[in-house]
Amino acid sequence: MLYNKNKIALVDCNSFYVSCERLFNPSIAKKPVIVLSSNDGCVISRSTEAKILGIKMGEPYFKVKKIVKENDVRTFSTNFSLYGDISRRVMKTLKQFSPQMEIYSIDEAFLDLSSIKDEDLLEHAYNIRETILKWTGIPTSIGIAKTKTLSKTANYIAKKEKSGIINLVNSKQIDEILSRVKINDVWGVGRQLTKLYIKNGINTAYDLKNVHNGWIKKNTNVFGSRTAMELKGISCVSLEPHQEKRKSCCVSRSFGKKVKKLEELNEAVATHCLNAAEKIRLDNQTVKRITVFIRTSPFQKDKNYYANSKDIDLAIRTNDSIELVKQALFALKKIYKQGYQYQKTGIIFSGLKDSGNFNENLFSKINNEEKRIRLMKAIDNTNMKYGRNSLSIAQAGYKKNWNAKRQHSSKIDTSCFNLLPAVRAL
Amino acid sequence: MKLLLPFHLNKVGSGFPSPATDYVEDDIDLNIHLIKNIPSTFLIRVQGKSMNGVGIHDGDLLIVDKSLNPKSFSTVIVNINEELVIKTFVKENNQSFLTSGSKEIEDKINLTENPEILIWGIVTYVIHAL
Numbered sequence: 001m002l003y004n005k006n007k008i009a010l011v012d013c014n015s016f017y018v019s020c021e022r023l024f025n026p027s028i029a030k031k032p033v034i035v036l037s038s039n040d041g042c043v044i045s046r047s048t049e050a051k052i053l054g055i056k057m058g059e060p061y062f063k064v065k066k067i068v069k070e071n072d073v074r075t076f077s078t079n080f081s082l083y084g085d086i087s088r089r090v091m092k093t094l095k096q097f098s099p100q101m102e103i104y105s106i107d108e109a110f111l112d113l114s115s116i117k118d119e120d121l122l123e124h125a126y127n128i129r130e131t132i133l134k135w136t137g138i139p140t141s142i143g144i145a146k147t148k149t150l151s152k153t154a155n156y157i158a159k160k161e162k163s164g165i166i167n168l169v170n171s172k173q174i175d176e177i178l179s180r181v182k183i184n185d186v187w188g189v190g191r192q193l194t195k196l197y198i199k200n201g202i203n204t205a206y207d208l209k210n211v212h213n214g215w216i217k218k219n220t221n222v223f224g225s226r227t228a229m230e231l232k233g234i235s236c237v238s239l240e241p242h243q244e245k246r247k248s249c250c251v252s253r254s255f256g257k258k259v260k261k262l263e264e265l266n267e268a269v270a271t272h273c274l275n276a277a278e279k280i281r282l283d284n285q286t287v288k289r290i291t292v293f294i295r296t297s298p299f300q301k302d303k304n305y306y307a308n309s310k311d312i313d314l315a316i317r318t319n320d321s322i323e324l325v326k327q328a329l330f331a332l333k334k335i336y337k338q339g340y341q342y343q344k345t346g347i348i349f350s351g352l353k354d355s356g357n358f359n360e361n362l363f364s365k366i367n368n369e370e371k372r373i374r375l376m377k378a379i380d381n382t383n384m385k386y387g388r389n390s391l392s393i394a395q396a397g398y399k400k401n402w403n404a405k406r407q408h409s410s411k412i413d414t415s416c417f418n419l420l421p422a423v424r425a426l
Numbered sequence: 427m428k429l430l431l432p433f434h435l436n437k438v439g440s441g442f443p444s445p446a447t448d449y450v451e452d453d454i455d456l457n458i459h460l461i462k463n464i465p466s467t468f469l470i471r472v473q474g475k476s477m478n479g480v481g482i483h484d485g486d487l488l489i490v491d492k493s494l495n496p497k498s499f500s501t502v503i504v505n506i507n508e509e510l511v512i513k514t515f516v517k518e519n520n521q522s523f524l525t526s527g528s529k530e531i532e533d534k535i536n537l538t539e540n541p542e543i544l545i546w547g548i549v550t551y552v553i554h555a556l
Contacts, residue, residue, distance in 0.1 A: 137492065
């Protein structure tokens with residue numbers, strides 16, 4: 001076949017958070033570097049040098065502290081406003097290489113390269129990689145193939161290659177490369193499927209590609225079949241350039257120190273509630289159900305572990321911060337128990353739907369709805385202009401003593417005027 | 427990164443309406459004029475005095491475009507000895523040098539002899555508070 005309709009590239013930033021930290025800090029360019037999750041809990045990004053030292057993804061910080069000390073591993077707390085800004089820059093740069101693009105996560109995107117001739121694919125990929133590196137300073141890896149699952153697989157191998165690019169379209173290497181990918185590293189194969197496959201002697205992506213369709217259909221579900229078909233080069237998962245609106249919205253954080261008092265929990269829940277409410281208003285959505293959850297540390301399961309959650313179904317959908325906070329605090333009061341050391345709390349808004357235009361209902365007049373909608377707009381606009389939490393409601397507190405620890409933050413933000421990076425004139 | 431300067435022509439809303447209101451286009455958006463390539467442009471603050479000679483002072487704000495390539499006498503951000511510093515890039519007899527500010531070149535770093543020194547970005551504008 002001369003013309004392949006489906007050519008999909010997966011562009012993935014290498015050790016993204018670490019690469020962002022390195023952007024303005026050349027002193028860590030060749031050193032082992034790790035980034036820790038909020039409260040400096042677990043390792044969530046590692047440089048190649050840190051991987052070689054044996055630091056695993058997701059490992060708790062206290063377990064790797066010895067390696068960190070002995071090898072002078074540079075450690076950072078998350079700086080998500082920096083990562084977010086750099087991510088936007090990477091995606092904007094990528095956009096010029098294909099009209100059809102799906103942003104898959106903060107650091108990876110699928111590109112439709114169907115319009116590129118097969119023989120030009122590699123050069124195109126080199127060009128993408130060079131441009132992203134020059135414009136944003138972020139190194140990437142690129143996998144190109146006929147399906148999304150294959151391009152993910154190609155990318156997985158590309159990460160280990162010096163060139164950073166693997167092209168599987170019309171490639172003779174395809175089986176050799178698939179046999180280098182362990183079954184649990186195949187996109188869409190979770191823990192349960194891995195167990196089933198390994199029990200049946202399917203150990204690599206290559207094995208899965210060659211399993212009889214009938215067996216897959218009989219022993220797995222629709223997702224299992226889909227993955228197997230995609231490995232055979234038959235596209236089953238299409239590119240989704242337009243992001244679907246979320247159906248639920250969760251904001252949760254661990255505390256910087258353990259929290260005992262209801263007042264402090266109230267502040268945290270109200271703050272999360274306001275953040276979530278702002279997000280859904282931005283998408284013009286309303287909430288049907290609020291869930292509030294609290295828990296103590298799971299590492300103290302033996303002594304005094306407590307976790308609970310409470311749902312509240314709203315009589316009338318809303319995205320009004322004041323109403324949502326009121327309901328959330330009511331839910332919290334129902335599940336709060338004295339005498340526990342709480343470690344985490346969060347809020348989930350679910351049953352989200354487009355709010356459409358202003359709908360008058362029986363209670364609109366009594367609740368002053370139109371006025372409240374205008375109030376929310378004013379709050380959102382103020383916060384967008386002057387920074388988050390410039391205008392808040394009193395229940396969210398001011399001191400926020402419970403806020404997460406970020407002891408090793410780089411405190412640089414390319415999107416915040418007061419935290420801009422610096423260069424020396426010497 | 428949004429910088430909007432309101433451009434007022436009609437101060438007071440009473441009396442005879444200003445005949446100029448028809449000609450007002452919009453607020454001047456400095457971003458449009460000072461930033462040609464949004465994803466590759468960064469705002470960076472200066473620390474130090476070595477570039478005073480070319481009008482770049484301590485605390486000034488630099489607009490830096492990473493996508494550009496340096497020309498002779500470009501002001502550049504470079505990575506020297508594991509640090510980002512600001513220098514002037516000079517081309518002379520097919521060789522490239524970095525100097526500090528002034529055009530009377532005194533301290534010269536030969537880039538051809540120091541290939542580990544990488545150009546990070548090109549300074550396109552300086553914003554200096556008076």
